[in-house]
Amino acid sequence: MELKPERQARVVFTPSGRRGEFPFGTPLLEAAWELGVDVASICGGRGLCGRCRVVCSAGNFPKHGIVSSPEHLSPAGVVETRYGERGQPLSAGHRLSCQAAIQGDLVIDVPPESQVHRQVVRKDADSRPIRLDPVVRLHLVDVPAADLGAGSDLTRLLDALESQWGLRPVFPAALLPNLQGLLRAGEWSVTVAVHQEAEILAVWPGFKEAIYGVAIDVGSTTIAAHLCDLGSGDVLCSNGMMNPQIRFGEDLMSRVSYVMMHPEGSAELTREVRRAVNELVAGTAADAGIEAQDIVSLTFVCNPIMHHLLLGISPVELGGAPFALAAEQSVHLPARDLGVEVNPGAVAYALPCIAGHVGADTAGVVLCEQPHRSDAVSLLVDIGTNAEIVLGNAARLLACSSPTGPAFEGAQVSAGQRAAPGAIERVRIDPDTLDTRIRVIGSDLWSDEPGFNDTLPAQGVTGVCGSGIIEAVVEMWLAGILTSDGVIDGGQASRTVRLVPDGRTFSFAIHGDQVTVTQNDVRQIQLAKAALYAGIRLLMDRLEVTSVDRIRLAGAFGSHIDVRYAMALGMIPDCSLDAVAAVGNAAGHGARIALLNQASRSEIESVVKSVEKVETAIEPRFQAYFVDAMAIPHGPAELARLGGLFPGRATRPASTVAGRATRGQGRRARRTISAPRPSKSS
């Protein structure tokens, strides 16, 4: 008897376009994997996980020479029916590719949710989508039962993992005590979580559907956590809380001082931040309705001081020159070593720091904003107690920190406070009447709109935050009651009761008696903005550019500030307004990228290594730029631009005061003001 050559079916997978011919009866998943088509699976083809769902495209596909029909697939059998009955019925047209066998020519679409390496798109479409490829992945394994002479449970598990998944990971000793019980509880079927295809992190009996990771941004003021499904990349829950270290000092330098004065202070601060992270992670898991035990991966971004405290390293060396980091490298460690009560095998990853004052949070911003992947010159600024500045493009990246001090965060300002409900965040001054209008965090109304008082938070108006004080200063200058060298002009006191003598200087009341801008407040803002501008200018010099193509303001401050005022004040250089954007949680998004895409970790590690670190403290020009940048505004370009920023308002003060003040400022500054030393970190 002669055997007829077996007829093969033609199958095309979309969107990849990969195609091949397969014998009738071949399961679709097997065909897909043979062609290298990206189809996900946890259960390895047992019809349990539903990750391999595909859709048959019906019709005539002349391009492929195929007439495709759902009838060219084997009918749904008991496994697919049972899968549908287990709570997540298959949508119409969807099939489990591990169960549906090829019975004719087919065009098969692999929807995004069935791809291992699908793209996770962020809500604000502006920023980089993430290619899902987490460091930890699940695999269901069927292990032969124990038998005399059959080798140990571990040997049979590892052999099964190799034959069923092509993996030969390390099995840590810490998992041994539970292994035998889990294998028997799962009736010789377990799901293992494998880290970077190299190490088993956890074992569950039977089929395990989902594992999770948390991206954590540990800021000086707040700690934010984003809980993600590592299988889908979805953010299930985002929570934030105050950093409890605040009771040791609102700004970071106070905390470093505390450590310097208390031998146990560093351990105490470490305990506090770890406790908070643990609490936040537990709360996030509870809010998302998942078990903390199912969290297997954590990523961290922090400024250098928080980075050190989180890792249990005293920040004292960061409190004085030469500001030596213990390590700027990325740090891998077991999550339990940070006291985070998630899965005992969970791994933690802290992004690398860039330099002594440019932390892993800035690395997160870089990973999110990817200046290293563009020819456009990007300026990234993260303003805290220090400003962390990154400038450059694919060819070259520079970074420095500039000692702005805490004025932008509302500290060292008479009525200053953090950006929190009750704080004035917007200020307008009528140039004629010198009356003020304000907006307060927590209310959507201006103070001159009806019902404003009813919308105030319970505590009322409590102070002024960084963006409020910046607007106040700019508005005072626009209204002609502040000279360009930053003197509150007592000569204008006759125009308004708001200008009140304050010792040998004057203050301006922006809200009642309590919230005033004093002469010292203006000085603090001048010092801060001059430091920021000088740092940016230094990097621009080094990069040999006179303008930048885009500006990104990261962090909470960047989100509150009105970019027009930042420009008017001379905080940031010339740039088209629409190329400037706040990217509030860019650092946290960077942590999420590192959580969901393992390649991004080596990417940021290598970018950080290549960044040229500029030390403002030892750059002679920094001092000169700093002094020059004290004026409000501080150069002809800024003056010219004010007309565009504030149409119809910018002429009066500029023409009457600025010229004289700018000249005078230079002299005075050189006598009385010196650039602050970079002794602080944000």
Add this chain to the structure above:
Amino acid sequence: MELKPERQARVVFTPSGRRGEFPFGTPLLEAAWELGVDVASICGGRGLCGRCRVVCSAGNFPKHGIVSSPEHLSPAGVVETRYGERGQPLSAGHRLSCQAAIQGDLVIDVPPESQVHRQVVRKDADSRPIRLDPVVRLHLVDVPAADLGAGSDLTRLLDALESQWGLRPVFPAALLPNLQGLLRAGEWSVTVAVHQEAEILAVWPGFKEAIYGVAIDVGSTTIAAHLCDLGSGDVLCSNGMMNPQIRFGEDLMSRVSYVMMHPEGSAELTREVRRAVNELVAGTAADAGIEAQDIVSLTFVCNPIMHHLLLGISPVELGGAPFALAAEQSVHLPARDLGVEVNPGAVAYALPCIAGHVGADTAGVVLCEQPHRSDAVSLLVDIGTNAEIVLGNAARLLACSSPTGPAFEGAQVSAGQRAAPGAIERVRIDPDTLDTRIRVIGSDLWSDEPGFNDTLPAQGVTGVCGSGIIEAVVEMWLAGILTSDGVIDGGQASRTVRLVPDGRTFSFAIHGDQVTVTQNDVRQIQLAKAALYAGIRLLMDRLEVTSVDRIRLAGAFGSHIDVRYAMALGMIPDCSLDAVAAVGNAAGHGARIALLNQASRSEIESVVKSVEKVETAIEPRFQAYFVDAMAIPHGPAELARLGGLFPGRATRPASTVAGRATRGQGRRARRTISAPRPSKSS
């Protein structure tokens, strides 16, 4: 001006014989390292560690064409003088090779103590010397001081380690908190302990001279620890203690039963053994006068049940068929995970198990006795509650365990006890008078020697241990009061008051009324020796040999037994008496090899993998061999040999009883005795 070609000096290093030519002024250490000569150094040439001491051989060496003289070396300078003043003066003729510079032709001897990979010779010259190559090694590193823009402390340390030692190990996050303090305390000089050239385990400020390791043999009854200097390989201190788990059961199966009956039992037993190991290690360190913090490496050998309990794995699965180990692989883990309070970075290594009943202790014996490196067929036997048996040579190794039961350990024997002071270990019976002579552990005299009673331990004679009962049984047979099928012959009662009726059988009193051998005692010994012999015979069948070239008896039992009696009883097969030896602490020595020589770890891992595991429980022939081996002695070869073992004594019982008994034995055994199932592990 013309430059004369620089004159080079000829230098030969012994014992390696490596030679080369070097410019005048080259330090000897540099020359040695350039030639690949094995010269040790911790300090990397700073004249601190003294590990690189060499001796100049003076005289004419025609073979090398060299006239060598100590005057061809630069005179000792301030560094060598200072080294000599720091407590360990240089012996006459010794120079620090890092300081002595070449000034002419030289023959330089590198003494063993200056070689990195020197051989550590064991006191009993019989066994394998160890090539020193521990997994952890010290390196002194000079790190550039912190400076602005100079990179983090860790970066500078790792860069220095690479440039000074050619190493780029991983630095674990757990060491970060102390790094900055240590670098500053050591004034930018630290000694690091590097594990397998891959990971830093510990950092000390300044120059650190020595680190230590402990090889630990965790037995069911005793735990032994050998503290070694990892730089010299010397054993500084060996200590032992009782395994505190004994309170949960003297033999292992009682402990497994305890675990089966108590849900927390396994954790409790784990706690006990870890506490004991910790105490033992601490005591060993104290006795040797070193800090436990300087211990960085531990190795463990244990039987499978102790192995599991030490690692925190319940032994329940080992208590019943199919006797599945959780893992037979070697296990690496941080020593702190075992609760051992040594250096926090210390690493622990447990040798691999061979099979469900053939443990890491047997792997240690194999590593020590290396049957896999010889063509001679070796038989290794470790007798505990189970006998663990290894047979073979370089071509092929087999292993099995045989369920001897605890009789050889003195359990399940009426007056039996462990081999401890007070136990009868030697028994002689006068064939004419049937009077007995005994020797007791703790005394060097026989009971018929003057002063015997004065030498007894305080508790007096407390029972009979395994070797004592074996000798008693053989002597009873030789004296004609025990038939070859193991019946105490009541017909001989008229000859001695020592033969007393005991229900329907007779007992023989070997010491006063308390220590008697009952009919059941003889049965227990028969069962045990038959099981042992059947296991050995099975392996010999598999290997297709009828005799073995050498026999090694490991463990405490092997050390106590008189090999002649073991042979007479038919425990071990035909072999020249002088090819049989007890190797008491072979398992512990194996642990020491694994501690001091890293290559031995992969060696034993690969040998263990290649061992053919034979399951006695499912081998049909095991039962037949077992039944055949019940007789005393049990075959013509043994009978013939008895003449050689006990000249002038062996004829009487053999000629009067053996023939009949041997025949009768076969029938009776098949009716009433079945081979015990392998339900126990030693």
